Amino acid sequence: MGLIWRTLLGLMLAFPVQAQDKFITVSSTTSTEQSGLFKHLLPVFTAKTGVQVRVVAVGTGQALDIGRRGDADVVFVHAKPLEEKFLAEGNGVRRFDVMYNDFVLVGPKADPAKVVGTKDIVAAMQKIKSVAAPFASRGDKSGTHFAELELWKAAGIDIAADKGPWYRDTGSGMGPTLNTASGMNAYVLTDRGTWLSFKNRGDLVIAVEGDQRLFNQYGIMLVNPARHPHVKRDMGQAFVDWLISADGQKAIADYKINGEQLFFPNAR
Amino acid sequence: MPTFADALYGALALITSRDAQLAGIVALSLKVSLSAVVCATLLALPLGAAVAVTRFRGRRVLIVLLNALMGLPPVVVGLVVYLLLSRAGPLGQLGILFTPAAMVFAQTILILPLIAALCRQAVEDAWIEYEEQLRSLGAVGMRAALTLVWDIRFSLLTAVLAGLGRASAEVGAVIIVGGNIDGVTRVMTTTIALETSKGDLSLALSLGIVLILLVLMLNAAAYLLKEAAQRRYG
Amino acid sequence: MILPLKLDQLAFSAGGREIIPPLSLEIGAGVATVILGANGAGKSVLMRLMHGLLAPTGGRVVWSETDEARIRRQQAMVFQRPVMLRRSALANVIYALKIANVSARERESRALDSLKEVGLLPLAHRPARVLSGGEQQRLALARAWALHPEVLFLDEPTASLDPSATREIETVIKAFDASGTKIVMATHNLGQAQRLGDEVLFIHQGRLVERTLADGFFKRPSSAEAAAFIKGELPWV
Numbered sequence: 178m179g180l181i182w183r184t185l186l187g188l189m190l191a192f193p194v195q196a197q198d199k200f201i202t203v204s205s206t207t208s209t210e211q212s213g214l215f216k217h218l219l220p221v222f223t224a225k226t227g228v229q230v231r232v233v234a235v236g237t238g239q240a241l242d243i244g245r246r247g248d249a250d251v252v253f254v255h256a257k258p259l260e261e262k263f264l265a266e267g268n269g270v271r272r273f274d275v276m277y278n279d280f281v282l283v284g285p286k287a288d289p290a291k292v293v294g295t296k297d298i299v300a301a302m303q304k305i306k307s308v309a310a311p312f313a314s315r316g317d318k319s320g321t322h323f324a325e326l327e328l329w330k331a332a333g334i335d336i337a338a339d340k341g342p343w344y345r346d347t348g349s350g351m352g353p354t355l356n357t358a359s360g361m362n363a364y365v366l367t368d369r370g371t372w373l374s375f376k377n378r379g380d381l382v383i384a385v386e387g388d389q390r391l392f393n394q395y396g397i398m399l400v401n402p403a404r405h406p407h408v409k410r411d412m413g414q415a416f417v418d419w420l421i422s423a424d425g426q427k428a429i430a431d432y433k434i435n436g437e438q439l440f441f442p443n444a445r
Numbered sequence: 446m447p448t449f450a451d452a453l454y455g456a457l458a459l460i461t462s463r464d465a466q467l468a469g470i471v472a473l474s475l476k477v478s479l480s481a482v483v484c485a486t487l488l489a490l491p492l493g494a495a496v497a498v499t500r501f502r503g504r505r506v507l508i509v510l511l512n513a514l515m516g517l518p519p520v521v522v523g524l525v526v527y528l529l530l531s532r533a534g535p536l537g538q539l540g541i542l543f544t545p546a547a548m549v550f551a552q553t554i555l556i557l558p559l560i561a562a563l564c565r566q567a568v569e570d571a572w573i574e575y576e577e578q579l580r581s582l583g584a585v586g587m588r589a590a591l592t593l594v595w596d597i598r599f600s601l602l603t604a605v606l607a608g609l610g611r612a613s614a615e616v617g618a619v620i621i622v623g624g625n626i627d628g629v630t631r632v633m634t635t636t637i638a639l640e641t642s643k644g645d646l647s648l649a650l651s652l653g654i655v656l657i658l659l660v661l662m663l664n665a666a667a668y669l670l671k672e673a674a675q676r677r678y679g
Numbered sequence: 680m681i682l683p684l685k686l687d688q689l690a691f692s693a694g695g696r697e698i699i700p701p702l703s704l705e706i707g708a709g710v711a712t713v714i715l716g717a718n719g720a721g722k723s724v725l726m727r728l729m730h731g732l733l734a735p736t737g738g739r740v741v742w743s744e745t746d747e748a749r750i751r752r753q754q755a756m757v758f759q760r761p762v763m764l765r766r767s768a769l770a771n772v773i774y775a776l777k778i779a780n781v782s783a784r785e786r787e788s789r790a791l792d793s794l795k796e797v798g799l800l801p802l803a804h805r806p807a808r809v810l811s812g813g814e815q816q817r818l819a820l821a822r823a824w825a826l827h828p829e830v831l832f833l834d835e836p837t838a839s840l841d842p843s844a845t846r847e848i849e850t851v852i853k854a855f856d857a858s859g860t861k862i863v864m865a866t867h868n869l870g871q872a873q874r875l876g877d878e879v880l881f882i883h884q885g886r887l888v889e890r891t892l893a894d895g896f897f898k899r900p901s902s903a904e905a906a907a908f909i910k911g912e913l914p915w916v
Contacts, residue, residue: 210627231543233625234625245533246533247533248531351642352644356641356642375643377645
């Protein structure tokens, strides 16, 4: 029996213990990570400060929940109402605008709702519903899902009550939802970043873009050390400060896919 | 839809490319799953053997429970372990959430019942042959159980390999408790899930083939070791 | 001393059948006791009841010793088919000594001695499971010998062996007997009973039908069942 305990102990020590490394945990969203932004951004910060940034990328709801539980030091998401609720609950210290990107409505080339190339997103949503064209929704309480729901509301549609079989709730992340839309030739709301790196487009093309209402604001918050004493306040704050500093903002603007800038820094 | 041939070619390209990032992911996958197998085996073999040779109240209930838990859904284990290891949870002090240690912890819990249940069955079958002699010599309880485990160790290898298979194949548990952090807790299965969700299906499939080849190699190695050892010990 | 052994209204039933009706007898030291009977007479069950492998459903098994540990240590049993661990012959004997709490220093030398006693020393490091049936049975005896028990139970020890292996085993059993160990052996082999036994307990359908010294039993069995048994058995088996 002694052999068992000694082996287990040895194994646990084989994995480096947290306290020794200099790192912070940031909970963010899958769309942000999948856009490739972090791969570009984080090494710059680490080179400057020596602090490793570990990003746990999940849906917005889950990202905020991770912050609420104190399992992350910093929360970086794009759902302002939810972020403000987070602050109001006392889970965050202060919220800063960091950058915005935009959503685009993509849809099948065949375009049953006749919205490709139009500029009004709300009108497009109304048209989609009126012809009952297939529409794929994330349905996972993510920032993107939230944005989609706001747009239905703006279109005067009570989507929860009025949805029909044309409305497909996938309950999953951006990638899987795009996969589903591609497979079903459906319309889907997606962030530009994920779309630019998405490789399984099938017959999908960008239908509507550029509408002000499609802009997606990102905010960053340090998790409240008063509530969660173990939070790495100094290193976490350093990351927040850097991201909204000229340096960090420039790094954000420098990130491009195929020469196209994805995120537009707007920290004040 | 990527063809299987493309995926196979892609897999070979991946293997020969010696890509450092992929190597890191493969190394972590092995480290996590093999560690989980070692931990689970050390706990499960004595447990299974003890249940096989001893008689106590509720023994049959325990056997049914162990058998049923062989099918524990990985994502449920992941969720429960997450709640345990979260700072807001009872074991938050350990601070191992979102680290490989948490992944080992979760996978150990996942495969422990599997190895224990299979061990229990194997030992119970062997006990029929050994029982009288061992009891006559005065070996009972835990002692007899451990003696049997060592004696039928080659048969138990299959149980251990079943555990290894399950651990290296699962994604539900490690993705929740590990967080799929790039360079820290990203393993083969979570990478495949990630690439699939990004729509890069051909890369995902190639990675899948690499994973299967890896597990195949591990099993082949285990089998050859077992044959060599059997030849020595009879 | 754990002998004499008293069986007090010892009974055993299983599956609704009474296999051993209440039996009372005393087994003392000094004589080699042979339990004789046809297949299915209940010899094996009786042996296992005495050795403690089966719990009686009625009555008691009473040794002349109250310390449970001593009662265990002073008995050993050899079964019809030897069960060896997947280790060397020597390791098997050492294992038995380890269970018996013999000190680590003594184990190897005692094990080697007992292997020598049964003529298995050259095979000490062979995997026990690759030995022949006769060799494994000798190993079982060596294992029992190493423990220096007061009582040695043997349940049809040569029933699965050929004549030459049988002879080897009987030689070892005789040596055990000569060294003072109490032999209690179940067999259906008349010749073997004659060669090894000093007294005979004849069992028929679970009942003790006759108990006499060996000579008397074979020349003039007093019970009808015993007479029939002896006549029915071929003399050279």
